[in-house]
Amino acid sequence: MSDQIQKITVTIDGKTVQVDPGTTILNAARQIGGNIVPPAMCYYKPLKGSGGKCRTCLVEVSKGSEKDPRPMPKLVASCSTTVMDGMEVKNISSERVVDARKGVVEFLLINHPLDCPVCDQAGECSLQDLAFEHGADASRYEFKRREFDKIDIGDYIKLHMTRCILCYRCVYTANQLTPNREHGVLKRGDAAEIGTYIENSLDNDFIGNVIDVCPVGALTDKTFRFRSRVWYTKPMDASCSCDKCSGKAVLWMIGNEIARVTARKDQYGEVEEFICNTCRFDKKELTNWNIEGPRKINRHSVISTNHYEQAPPAHTTLLNKA
Numbered sequence: 001m002s003d004q005i006q007k008i009t010v011t012i013d014g015k016t017v018q019v020d021p022g023t024t025i026l027n028a029a030r031q032i033g034g035n036i037v038p039p040a041m042c043y044y045k046p047l048k049g050s051g052g053k054c055r056t057c058l059v060e061v062s063k064g065s066e067k068d069p070r071p072m073p074k075l076v077a078s079c080s081t082t083v084m085d086g087m088e089v090k091n092i093s094s095e096r097v098v099d100a101r102k103g104v105v106e107f108l109l110i111n112h113p114l115d116c117p118v119c120d121q122a123g124e125c126s127l128q129d130l131a132f133e134h135g136a137d138a139s140r141y142e143f144k145r146r147e148f149d150k151i152d153i154g155d156y157i158k159l160h161m162t163r164c165i166l167c168y169r170c171v172y173t174a175n176q177l178t179p180n181r182e183h184g185v186l187k188r189g190d191a192a193e194i195g196t197y198i199e200n201s202l203d204n205d206f207i208g209n210v211i212d213v214c215p216v217g218a219l220t221d222k223t224f225r226f227r228s229r230v231w232y233t234k235p236m237d238a239s240c241s242c243d244k245c246s247g248k249a250v251l252w253m254i255g256n257e258i259a260r261v262t263a264r265k266d267q268y269g270e271v272e273e274f275i276c277n278t279c280r281f282d283k284k285e286l287t288n289w290n291i292e293g294p295r296k297i298n299r300h301s302v303i304s305t306n307h308y309e310q311a312p313p314a315h316t317t318l319l320n321k322a
């Protein structure tokens with residue numbers, strides 16, 4: 001019995017939860033769920049070391065712990081601050097947090113182009129959601145914005161550096177999923193950019209996952225770019241037998257055609273199981289896949305404007321064809 005882990009009690013926006021020691025405030029909030037969960041633009045649970053870069057997840061700690069109830073003087077990043085027993089946290093119930101988040105969004109948007117109408121990420125962009133909830137309707141920034149040429153990263157991936165928010169997720173993905181990392185963040189401050197060392201191609205088996213982890217439209221899939229708005233496609237869970245990855249993916253269908261293949265993501269937009277490049281880029285025939293059924297999409301997502309309660313008749317056709 002002595003091995004039993006002593007749980008820690010934490011209260012977030014008035015809701016109490018018991019979590020394991022070492023849990024971050026963000027993950028404690030995720031265990032409660034709902035709208036008290038702080039947004040996260042750089043933290044990504046499957047990627048070790050992620051978080052602490054973007055400051056969108058700031059929260060107010062109004063009581064430090066049972067032992068030391070003093071509030072923390074500054075807002076803290078919830079993705080990298082661990083809970084203490086008796087801690088009380090304010091997220092959306094704190095005016096300071098709401099105000100700071102507005103500032104962070106304004107900062108993130110300083111260089112971000114307003115090209116949502118032509119950006120492939122529109123409809124599934126974390127920055128778009130964040131700006132919708134916390135953004136101002138006009139920018140106060142008067143200086144020249146950063147400009148970059150679009151870069152081909154290998155045969156399948158395009159980098160729009162102007163859209164990048166320097167969250168480092170793609171760098172961690174390349175570091176942790178592939179044997180050779182050939183890209184990283186070069187330079188510092190407002191000169192920082194994702195670079196590939198003379199545009200070396202990143203051609204290892206799992207590099208396509210950088211597209212899925214990118215919270216904005218900076219890294220896009222060249223096999224899908226400009227083909228369709230995401231809400232005109234129908235996502236289907238599908239699997240295949242693959243010797244490199246789990247083969248579990250989402251097929252984004254236009255009629256009976258596979259427009260793109262992505263990994264499956266959870267409710268926080270984080271990949272459940274990374275998929276290989278062959279599944280993502282090469283298996284675009286229905287005969288490659290076993291269709292499991294329509295992907296459940298959050299009712300509030302713009303993608304659900306094209307939703308269906310049951311598998312559409314086309315699905316039957318897909319199964320017959322497969």
Ligand code: SF4
Pocket residue numbers: 163164165166167168169170171194210213214215216218219
């Ligand atoms: S390219 Fe995307 S994933 Fe990579 S640092 Fe920029 S925003 Fe993050």
Ligand code: FES
Pocket residue numbers: 039040041042043051052053054055056057058077078079080
């Ligand atoms: S998600 Fe916490 S700092 Fe970016």
